[in-house]
Amino acid sequence: MTRPIGKTLAGLALGAVMAGSLAAQEESVKFSIALPLSGPLAFSGEVQQAGWQSALEYINANGGAAGRPIEAEFYDDEYKVDLGVAGFKRAASAGDLVFAAGDGTPFVRAISPENNDTYRVLMSATGFASDLVDTERYKYHFLPGPTYSDMVRELFAYMKAETENPTVALVYSTTEFGRDPIENARAYADEMGIEIVLEEETKWSGVDVTASAIKLRNAAADYVIFHGYAGNVWPEILKTARDYRVESTFMGTAYNSDPEMVRGVGPAVDGYVGVVPYDLTMEDAEGEYAVAIRDSLQEWEAKEYNGYANMGYVQSWITALILRDVIAGAIEAGEELNGENLIARINDLEDWDSKGILGDVTFVDQRIPSAVVYRYSVSDDAFSMTELDY
Template sequence: MRMMKSVLAACLMGVLAVTASVAEEAKGEPLNFSIALPLSGPLAFSGQVQQAGWQTAIAWINAQGGVKGRPIAADFYDDEYKVDLGVAGFKKAASAGDLVFAAGDGTPFVRAISPENNDTYKVLMSATGFASDLVDTTKYAYHFLPGPTYSDMVGLLLEHIADNKTGDEAPKVAMVYSATEFGRDPLEAFRSRAADLGIEIVLEEETKWSGVDVTSSAIKLRNAAPDYVIFHGYAGNVWPEVLKTAKDYGVDATFMGTAYNSDPEMVKSVGASVDGYLGVVPYILDVDGAEGEYAAAIRDALKAWEGKPYTGYANMGYVQSWLTALILREAIGQTMDAGKELNGTNLIAAINGLDGWDSKGIVGGVTFVNQRLPKAIIYKFNVGEDSFSMEPVTDLVTTGE
């Protein structure tokens, strides 16, 4: 279903109020974006926050004069996280012509549409998934990933473990992951990187995506006695129960997780049992202390979100939407300055040509490697019954090197 109006209109009105006095609205020919998101169904909580990020970012950009005087016009549609609906929406938008950019809701969508897009439409694309094979720039010729891959994230967690080794014994690590393509994605890289770093893998535990009794997983963790447990391949499901039950069974380990397990609100909702959890994310999420023009714009937008208390921390998907929109403004602007057509070939070349572009408080300097942005940071989550905070335990670093 088409959703031409915001599901979070109050948030959009707030950022418009913040930006209206900054500059005159762009009034040139619109730059057309098509953005698929799961705005209903089981992942609606994520899709709606991502939509709010896109809408506030686009409102801010347009209030700054758009892209060389041309406003961004985004058409959002609900694909319910179903590949067939996402592909149908993309084809409709691309067939109408003048489509500058299309966003998808995850890697399955990108995999489904990329062969046809490579051959026929040649539209610049991005999506919310961090699949490890997205570094294949022939297979995904017009797709860019504004973040690291899952393998990059797991690799950074393992490097942190190795850097904090004490004594002569190899650190012992368990991986708990979902029985999905998403969950299994970084397993090969996990095994290889652990071997390189001298880390012993004592358990690889696969669970169902949902509706699972976690007792057996907790018992396996107790028997394996890992020093660290990495969760991957979940959203807000399963892993919190595994963590809580494992602790009840006496598992004395440091618990860690990749990006989709590590949004501040999600971790906070788990409660005090998650205290000390380490989460790797692609962006600076403690926006209260972030410095830079774009971080300040995100902070202002979050403060203006009517009905949603400002916490000083940002949702990962919200920040990803902002960063993607800002990268697009830069790449499209450079392409226009060069007098080139706004097609996928020229735009992906502009993306690949970014060399240390200043994200102004979001993720440091932006340089794409194999059409992905390999940057990440590990946060420690401090969670009490009535308290919550995040502190970085690593710098914002380049991953996958």
């Protein structure tokens, strides 16, 4: 498969993916994709770029979008909103941009007013912010997965199935990301008969976790949900809480539940329950798309295949596949490839066959409101994930 590549243009790292033989036959469909390819989140951007590249290679090798190849230009925004906006405007000014992928919700919030009024380009992004269901504010944005509030509600549904009158502690960062689902979580708890016995807000980094662990011991909740971190803080709170003999079931939302991240915490995280947007277990993959993802992971020389997929890698794939189908439908119907026509086709998707990635997909408020819940088994020399049925 194609490895991530880059070259400099106006200070931004760029790369392109297109199947040459197909490109010679038909005009390409242009994508612009912003990713953090440098800086502290470069590890995430590189995985997402690899996912996009392998997905587009697969799509173009199988006829593209109604015979037209998809060409993606990548640029490094360093996870900075101003760079993301500048890159989007540069790409959109050419007049032939069909889709733009943003790097996180802050970028989407910054560009959406202007995109709604001026560019009207179909968009998506890596974030799962709860307000993305506001289809007037984000007219041309779709989310190929659940919101953070959807994820919390899914964890609450699991609690209710497992425990009578469950209690829960919410541990989250002070960031906008961390606070995102908390108000909805309170409403869901009231609705579902779940008691929130502790809300513990921590800094994003540099946290003395001892105080949080003591609060968790005193709260004695049946469950503890971590949200709003990126591999930082929550593992130390969990480990310290275990040392303090906290017996709660620890849980987390998507960015705390990537297989590689959970495995890295070590045996203290054994029994953890995490919610993610997609099926990330690859060894038992069934369905054309899931098998194609597994094959691409096995061929990826830069990263050793371990039987599981990174969430960002799969998100790139499912986004590309959905786009291929809605763009192909518009081409075949003779429609202009603009945001109005394409978001309408996104909204009309019902029981779309994800072929092993997530089951049948129906969009509601321009997002996929379903998820997968796993229990993680972790020891010094073994790791596994079991999908929970409840």
